[in-house]
Amino acid sequence: MELKDYSYAYQHEASLALNQVNYKVRENAVNFVIGPNGSGKSTLIDALTLNTRLGKAAGRVVGPTNNNYLYITQYLPLLGTVRCSEITRFILGNVFLNSHIDLGFLENRVDERVLSFLKHVWHKKYNDLSGGEEKLLQLYLFLQSQKEFVVLDEPSAYIDRRNVKQLFDLIEERLKQQTFLIVTHDVRDIRLVPDSFVSVLNQGKIVSELRGQDFIDREFSQELPFIYDFSEY
Numbered sequence: 001m002e003l004k005d006y007s008y009a010y011q012h013e014a015s016l017a018l019n020q021v022n023y024k025v026r027e028n029a030v031n032f033v034i035g036p037n038g039s040g041k042s043t044l045i046d047a048l049t050l051n052t053r054l055g056k057a058a059g060r061v062v063g064p065t066n067n068n069y070l071y072i073t074q075y076l077p078l079l080g081t082v083r084c085s086e087i088t089r090f091i092l093g094n095v096f097l098n099s100h101i102d103l104g105f106l107e108n109r110v111d112e113r114v115l116s117f118l119k120h121v122w123h124k125k126y127n128d129l130s131g132g133e134e135k136l137l138q139l140y141l142f143l144q145s146q147k148e149f150v151v152l153d154e155p156s157a158y159i160d161r162r163n164v165k166q167l168f169d170l171i172e173e174r175l176k177q178q179t180f181l182i183v184t185h186d187v188r189d190i191r192l193v194p195d196s197f198v199s200v201l202n203q204g205k206i207v208s209e210l211r212g213q214d215f216i217d218r219e220f221s222q223e224l225p226f227i228y229d230f231s232e233y
């Protein structure tokens with residue numbers, strides 16, 4: 001998947017949300033896009049997955065083939081008083097072709113971390129979960145879909161670092177079969193995946209591209225002063 005000389009302006013906006021971006025997703029790897037609020041991260045992944053609408057675009061997009069991708073936005077779903085067990089049945093029922101899923105069925109079918117999380121929330125109403133638990137439920141369930149290409153917009157927002165670590169451990173175990181494009185504004189996410197590819201976005205432009213380990217090594221140096229600007233408060 002790729003953007004070539006791609007620019008995008010939202011409808012009725014004079015300024016460009018993306019400005020002459022060249023970007024290529026590396027397969028079977030974690031691809032991070034990092035940058036401050038409003039830098040164009042969500043617009044970039046919308047463009048790559050052919051989800052932009054109404055605005056003005058220029059350049060070329062090579063999108064995901066056959067729509068075979070999963071895209072989890074940065075927003076939490078509004079699921080009210082539905083029980084987590086019901087949500088699980090609804091989402092995983094489709095994955096495992098079984099509409100009567102219970103915790104016993106999931107044993108050995110989902111990762112241990114995921115199972116233990118589901119046990120904890122099983123009888124709770126979605127409304128009664130904490131913000132972080134809502135986010136984790138969404139991620140853990142949809143990650144079971146095993147799509148080739150997975151786009152996660154700020155998956156670590158709302159989630160404590162122990163759970164973020166578990167999430168990235170799970171993601172790293174999947175890299176043989178899947179490719180991840182992960183948006184974040186938190187440099188700590190990159191520290192968890194030194195093997196990743198990192199693109200730094202600022203004001204609609206990609207200003208640096210480097211491997212995760214190089215990013216970690218230079219994070220505090222003058223070579224990436226821009227990172228320091230938004231990450232160290």
Ligand SMILES: Nc1ncnc2c1ncn2[C@@H]1O[C@H](COP(=O)(O)OP(=O)(O)OP(=O)(O)O)[C@@H](O)[C@H]1O
Nearest residue numbers: 010011013017036037038039040041042043044185
């Ligand atoms: N629907 C829209 N209409 C007009 N302008 C928009 C729209 N969505 C985003 N923008 C503008 O485009 C720019 C890039 O927004 P984008 O959502 O891609 O940023 P982001 O890097 O994902 O930010 P955040 O970290 O806050 O999620 C911003 O200046 C934003 O105000």
Ligand SMILES: [Mg+2]
Nearest residue numbers: 041042074153
């Ligand atoms: Mg965004």
